[in-house]
Amino acid sequence: MSIEKKNPVTNEASEKSFEKSAVKAGTNSKAGANAIKAARPGRRGGPQGMMPGEKPKNFKETMLKLLHFLKPYSLKIAVVIILAIGGTVFSIVSPMVLGKATDVVADGVLHAGGVDFEKLAVLAAVIAGLYLISFVFTFLQSFIMAGVSQKITYELRRQMSEKTDRLPLKYFDGKTHGEILSRFTNDIETVNQSLAQSMTQIITSFTTIVGILVMMLYISVPMTVVALIVIPASSVLIKVVISKSQKHFKNQQKYLGELNGYVEEMYSGHQIIKAFNREQISKEEFEKLNDRLYDAVWHSQFFSGSMMPLTALVGNLAYVFICVVGGLLALRGTISIGNIQAFIQYSRSFNQPITQIANVANILQSTAAAVERVFEYLEEEEEKDPSTVSSKGRGENGNADAAVKASDAEKKQVRGKVTFEHVRFGYDENILINDFNFEAEPGQRIAIVGHTGAGKTTLVKLMMRFYELNGGRILIDDRDILDYSRHELRSLFGMVLQDTWLFDGTVMDNIRYGDVNATDEQVIEAAKSAHIHHFIMAQPGNYRMRINEDASNISQGQEQLLTIARAFVNNAPILILDEATSSVDTRTEQQIQSAMQRLMAGRTSFIIAHRLSTIRDADVILVIDDGDIVEKGTHEELLKMNGAYAKLYNSQF
Secondary structure (H helix, E strand, C coil), rough: CCCCCCCCCCCCCCCCCHHHHHHHHCCCCCCCHHHHCCCCCCCCCCCCCCCCCCCCCHHHHHHHHHHCCCCHHHHHHHHHHHHHHHHHHHHHHHHHHHHHHHHHHHHHHHHHCCHHHHHHHHHHHHHHHHHHHHHHHHHHHHEEEEEECCCHHHHHHHHHCCCCHCCCCHHHCCHHHHHHHHHHCCCCCHHHHHHHHHHHHHHHHHHHHHHHHHHHHHCHHHHHHCCCCHHHHHHHHHHHHHHHHHHHHHHHHHHHHHHHHHHHHHHHHHHHHCCCCHHHHHHHHHHHHHHHHHHHHHHHHHHHHHHHHHHHHHHHHHHHHHHHHHHHHHHCCCHHHHHHHHHHHHHHHHHHHHHHHHHHHHHHHHHHHHHHHHHHCCCCCCCCCCCCCCCCCCCCCCHHHHHHHHHHHHHHHHHCCCEEEEEEEECCCCCEEEEEEEEEEECEEEEEECCCCCCCCHHHHHHHCCCCEEEEEEEECEEHHCCCCCHHHHCCEEEEEECCCCCCCCCHHHCCCCCCCHHHHHHHHHHHCCCCCHHHCCCCCHCCCCCCCCCCCCHHHHHHHHHHHHHHHHHEEEEECCCCCCCCCHHHHHHHHHHHHHHHHCEEEECCCCCCCHHCCCCCCEEECCCCEEEECCCCHHHCCCCHHHHHHEEEE
């Protein structure tokens, strides 16, 4: 795929499906990446970051929230402000001293006495000292502010990361990958850069403007009036440029998001593209999107790039008038040559802080928009829970190991009785499950069958409280699942899903994900039970073999076997098997079925299956349609009924 007009394209990493990331969000307490991956994949929804020109919904309220967030760092920020003002003041005074040095040289040349080199040396030393002090102050304020901005960035990311684990999965249903990831990356980075640079720049710019204006008035009022012509002229030009460029900046970000999303789609589906000979069409679509982005970027960069030359033009015109007026005043003897030199330096420096303030004002709008999106995320409604981690979950010192031990103890106590009482649920206003009633006895194997969209997987998600019920209740060992913390509840379940999820790490780590405290021997035994041990031992590194991010270095069937081994390690009292053997061959399926028999022994198991040959031995088979049980019984009983199950079974055999 050739790219004639090069634009930076952020290739957003391909995410796994909703179900596999839901497992991660439900069984692991690590913050951050967990539920980010739970976001449903969006179509062409690349990162929607901030850009110059984008405005917040409520600038004042957002900035007040940010100031409140900065309160713990108020002392350091106050020191930064003092250093910034001090450094600027010393820098402003320097041209005046330099002008006096010029007068010493001019007087020495014009008069017979000669140049007073001792006085000149003193003035040179003073100038050097002023510049050195200004440098030290500037260095210190930059150093301190960089530390403050990084700490604030770290704290924001930490809070967002922890917030992610407390958000309900329904929040991620309506958000694309780009939108969520952008808050963690683009928006946070915008805040970081603004705090590190824009804050001190505002202080120094205002101080510079005030200081220079005072010094210019001190030197010459007429020349100051001439110099101030630059302010309204520059303001008008800046306003015109910003009004013209804003829509192009918005289009730039919009088209960049579309292009990112399209590139991600094409790279993740490149095999399908080649299989259907769609390379040329894909390239043409890319070129169309790239051309639109190129046009938007060109216009936005052109307008923003023209701001400095235009203001410089106005500044140069003012500079010419200042030179003319200064020359006339010097001829009249009302101003010295040194003061003219100092004034010219001030006038040349006067335009720069004005431009900086205009740029910073624009950046602050973008920063406020970024901060607003971050705070919106932090203020989202969280999952309701009796406790984030129950009293059993953490010791007095907040030791996370106590939570693991409490979960293990909870697992041993639970028998595995699961009761559904008048369960009612819908993802939105449309109710999917109307009145579901069923009781699974401890150790039973319950198979759930039905056509696609009947509500099979939904029942599993409700058991683990990925979503809240609209009515009714679910009990485990006669205890309402609402009385469990989510940490406790989800520790009772082991899951093997049709869509596998493996992370970038060793085989050992991926299997041990089911129980972080499992020994190497337990992991190996689990792999043997899942019939994956032989394959692992045949690989370089054995159990230390590294699986890459998208698990492309192993087959899909081997991925499935590793997740089954993970379920063995988890050793939970309740099992959920959602098409757990869908990606393996018939012979391996038979091996896994025998292993599953051992795994399910003594455990309550819910088996979601389309291949009905895998559930013949289930204790109870539930036939689901539109979220309700239409048939219930054993394999033989349902065949004799010659109803919905019999039709499904006969269609396969």
